Amino acid sequence: MLRRLSVALGLVATMLLGAAPAWGAGSSSPLAQAHAHNDYEHERPLLDALDHGFTSVEADIYLVGDKLLVGHDFWDLRPGRTLQNLYLDPLAARVASNNGQVYPGSQQPLQLLVDIKNSGTKTYTELDQVLQSYREMLTRYDFGQVHTSAVTVVISGDRPRDLMEDQSVRYAFYDGRMSDLDTGATSAFMPLISDNWNSLFAWQGVGPMPTEQQTQLRDIIAVAHQNGQRVRFWATPDEPGAQREAVWHELRAAGVDHINTDDLAGLENFLRGPTR
Numbered sequence: 449m450l451r452r453l454s455v456a457l458g459l460v461a462t463m464l465l466g467a468a469p470a471w472g473a474g475s476s477s478p479l480a481q482a483h484a485h486n487d488y489e490h491e492r493p494l495l496d497a498l499d500h501g502f503t504s505v506e507a508d509i510y511l512v513g514d515k516l517l518v519g520h521d522f523w524d525l526r527p528g529r530t531l532q533n534l535y536l537d538p539l540a541a542r543v544a545s546n547n548g549q550v551y552p553g554s555q556q557p558l559q560l561l562v563d564i565k566n567s568g569t570k571t572y573t574e575l576d577q578v579l580q581s582y583r584e585m586l587t588r589y590d591f592g593q594v595h596t597s598a599v600t601v602v603i604s605g606d607r608p609r610d611l612m613e614d615q616s617v618r619y620a621f622y623d624g625r626m627s628d629l630d631t632g633a634t635s636a637f638m639p640l641i642s643d644n645w646n647s648l649f650a651w652q653g654v655g656p657m658p659t660e661q662q663t664q665l666r667d668i669i670a671v672a673h674q675n676g677q678r679v680r681f682w683a684t685p686d687e688p689g690a691q692r693e694a695v696w697h698e699l700r701a702a703g704v705d706h707i708n709t710d711d712l713a714g715l716e717n718f719l720r721g722p723t724r
Contacts, residue, residue, distance in 0.1 A: 476501035478556040479719045481699075483680060483706035488518045490712065493534045498542075498550070500712040501720075504559035504680075507535055508605070511571040516578060522566075531575075535560060536582050543585045543598045550598050557587060559640075559706070560601045561623065568606030572620075575603075579619035589618040594636050602640050613637060624677070629668065635676035640706075645681040653691030657698050669703045678705035686710055693718065 476499060483504035484490070484497040497505045509516045509531055516531040539558070542550060550558040564571045579586060579601060587600040603612070604623035612622055624638040626648065649665065651657050657665075672679045684699070685692045686709055696718050699707050709715040 476716065478503045478551045478554050479716065480556060481705060481707045482715055482719060483559075483561075483708050484712060485682065485686075485708045485710050486520060488529070488534060489520065489710070493518070494538055496712055500716040501551075502712065502716075503550075503556055504561060504706050505535070506561040506563060506604075507531060508563040508565050509571065509575070510565045511567050511574055514574060516571070516575060531562070532578065536578070539599055540582055540585055548585075548598055557596060557598060557600050560599055561604055561640075562601055562620070563605035564603060564607065565605055569608040569611055571606070572603065572608045572611060576615075576619065583619055586619045587621075589615070589621070589636055591616050592636070600639070604642065626668070629677075630671050630675065638677065640678050640680060641672050642680040642682065645684045648681075651695075653685050653694035657694070662698065662702075665698065665702045665704075673703065680704070680706035680708060682708050684708055688714055 479501040480503055482497075482500070482502040483506065484502045485506055486508070487493055487497050487502075487505040488507050490496040493507075494505055507518050508520055509518055510522060510525060511517075512525060515527070517525040517527075518529045518531055518534050519525040539550065539560070546552045549555065562575065564575075582599075585598045587597045588595050601620040602623050603620050607622055609622060612618060612620070621640070622633075622638045624633060624641045626641065626643040628638060629641055648668075649661050651661050669679055681699070681704065684707075685695050688711065692714075696707060696715070700719070700723070707715060707719075
């Protein structure tokens with residue numbers, strides 16, 4: 449059970465003896481609203497996002513044999529690109545090196561959004577076993593109580609809801625949809641509500657956001673926050689330009705918790721810049 453953690457802690461020593469850690473001493477301070485969509489497609493998965501201050505990263509996984517391989521499509525998968533190698537081991541090393549924190553001097557947890565792409569129940573069952581080896585750094589649900597730690601794993605995609613709800617102890621949480629909003633699901637099970645921007649809003653950043661859509665957005669956020677839940681939209685405009693900035697402005701102003709992007713530097717610059 450502790451083999452993975454031992455490997456990760458060994459990696460810490462190796463990194464500290466080297467000239468510089470792979471994650472870089474110049475990592476940015478954390479940005480609470482920054483979410484790296486399909487993070488694994490960057491040159492340095494996880495590490496590039498951390499260097500830009502992101503506090504939420506997304507990894508798609510497939511169960512192949514007993515391996516949790518990371519990739520967008522099945523034909524993208526490579527044997528060495530496992531969830532452990534790309535995310536869990538580097539995070540364990542970083543947390544051990546930073547006195548239990550992802551970002552030194554900050555209690556801001558990192559959200560690891562794991563999108564299950566195949567065999568939901570089987571994949572989650574394998575993932576649950578893997579996560580137990582990293583439990584010291586993970587937020588957990590334990591017989592009705594949530595114990596927050598450096599990394600919070602949230603399950604998206606093919607989510608085995610019944611299986612997860614039946615667990616007395618969990619090292620992962622459930623990513624809900626708008627249809628789950630205000631239905632009684634607690635934040636102890638469903639701390640995140642995610643949905644497709646285009647299925648809810650017609651506005652794409654051209655001209656002012658229509659008042660009724662702006663009100664709808666803010667009402668969604670208000671209800672979620674009242675229930676202790678965070679909100680994320682995918683498929684928002686992400687091409688650089690005025691339309692994307694207009695949408696990001698409305699998301700930030702409304703209090704959306706995770707702004708979705710593939711452009712790490714672009715969102716960092718936006719969030720660190722002045723509000724309008």
